[in-house]
Amino acid sequence: xxxxxxxxxxxxxxxxxxxxxxxxxxxxxxxxxxxxxxxxxxxxxxxxxxxxxxxxxxxxxxxxxxxxxxxxxxxxxxxxxxxxxxxxxxxxxxxxxxxxxxxxxxxxxxxxxxxxxxxxxxxxxxxxxxxxxxxxxxxxxxxxxxxxxxxxxxxxxxxxxxxxxxxxxxxxxxxxxxxxxxxxxxxxxxxxxxxxxxxxxxxxxxxxxxxxxxxxxxxxxxxxxxxxxxxxxxxxxxxxxxxxxxxxxxxxxx
Numbered sequence: 001x002x003x004x005x006x007x008x009x010x011x012x013x014x015x016x017x018x019x020x021x022x023x024x025x026x027x028x029x030x031x032x033x034x035x036x037x038x039x040x041x042x043x044x045x046x047x048x049x050x051x052x053x054x055x056x057x058x059x060x061x062x063x064x065x066x067x068x069x070x071x072x073x074x075x076x077x078x079x080x081x082x083x084x085x086x087x088x089x090x091x092x093x094x095x096x097x098x099x100x101x102x103x104x105x106x107x108x109x110x111x112x113x114x115x116x117x118x119x120x121x122x123x124x125x126x127x128x129x130x131x132x133x134x135x136x137x138x139x140x141x142x143x144x145x146x147x148x149x150x151x152x153x154x155x156x157x158x159x160x161x162x163x164x165x166x167x168x169x170x171x172x173x174x175x176x177x178x179x180x181x182x183x184x185x186x187x188x189x190x191x192x193x194x195x196x197x198x199x200x201x202x203x204x205x206x207x208x209x210x211x212x213x214x215x216x217x218x219x220x221x222x223x224x225x226x227x228x229x230x231x232x233x234x235x236x237x238x239x240x241x242x243x244x245x246x247x248x249x250x251x252x253x254x
Contacts, residue, residue: 005094009249011040012084012091016242019084023236034083041087048090060090081237088245095252103143104248110139110155111240113162119235122176128165132158140247144254170210171195179232183222186230190214196229 015037022029041064048057064086092104114132117124135158142151166173178193192205192212204221205212211231212218222228 005091008044008091008094012087012245015040015084016088016238016245019081019238020236020242023081023238029081029238037087038083041083041090044087044090044094048094051094051096060086060093081241084238085241088241092245092248097252099148100248100251102148103251104244106139106143106148106151106155107244107247108240110136110158111243112237113158115235115237115240116162116166116173120173120176123169123172124165132161135161143247144251177231178229180227181230181232182227183219183224186214186219186222186228188214188216188219191231193229193231198226201226201228 015033018033019029019037022033045057045061048060064082067086068082089101089104092101095101114136117129117132121129135154139151139154139158142148142154175196178196181190190213192214194202194205194207194210194212197205197207201223204223205218205228
């Protein structure tokens with residue numbers, strides 16, 4: 001591991017630690033860390049031009065823009081999470097180790113499957129919370145010992161377990177996450193839970209899909225006397241990114 005690559009890892013680790021702290025504390029990334037990480041990502045993209053051909057860098061950039069636009073439209077991935085996920089993925093890619101990229105994605109997917117069971121404690125009993133934690137720990141051991149075939153099998157089992165466990169529970173999870181706020185307390189970028197809107201509120205808020213991203217224009221239209229169901233306790237997606245990055249670096253060291 002050369003000095004430049006080590007420095008990139010350290011810088012990205014600092015960004016990720018900051019983002020995880022902000023995400024767990026407020027479920028929101030502050031603007032300064034977000035802009036700083038975006039600049040870091042752009043610098044990484046320029047730096048990667050010396051190691052990859054232009055076509056590969058362009059594909060990565062298009063993927064990044066698409067991911068950002070998708071997160072902005074749907075709210076399924078916080079906008080603040082996108083740059084740090086992309087910078088982390090690009091640093092892993094710069095290792096020139098295909099297996100490490102594979103390991104990172106496995107860790108990220110598995111940690112993401114485990115996350116809802118930790119966040120939504122009221123919706124799942126102790127047994128249902130312990131099982132995904134055990135599966136993640138078992139998968140981690142398999143990857144560290146290069147048992148990738150078995151790790152993939154455990155990953156598929158984790159996915160199926162998550163799908164069956166949360167089946168028909170989406171509305172319950174949203175209800176556990178809800179916080180009723182007045183327009184003065186709502187900020188642009190918050191998410192409204194459409195299924196919990198009143199009839200009068202539905203006339204103002206577009207109700208296609210489960211969530212509506214609050215834009216500046218929509219915020220102005222909200223009834224000042226109403227309280228709206230806001231998706232407050234969202235999943236801190238920087239956590240699985242951080243876990244995957246940390247475990248991937250451990251794979252490099254060992």
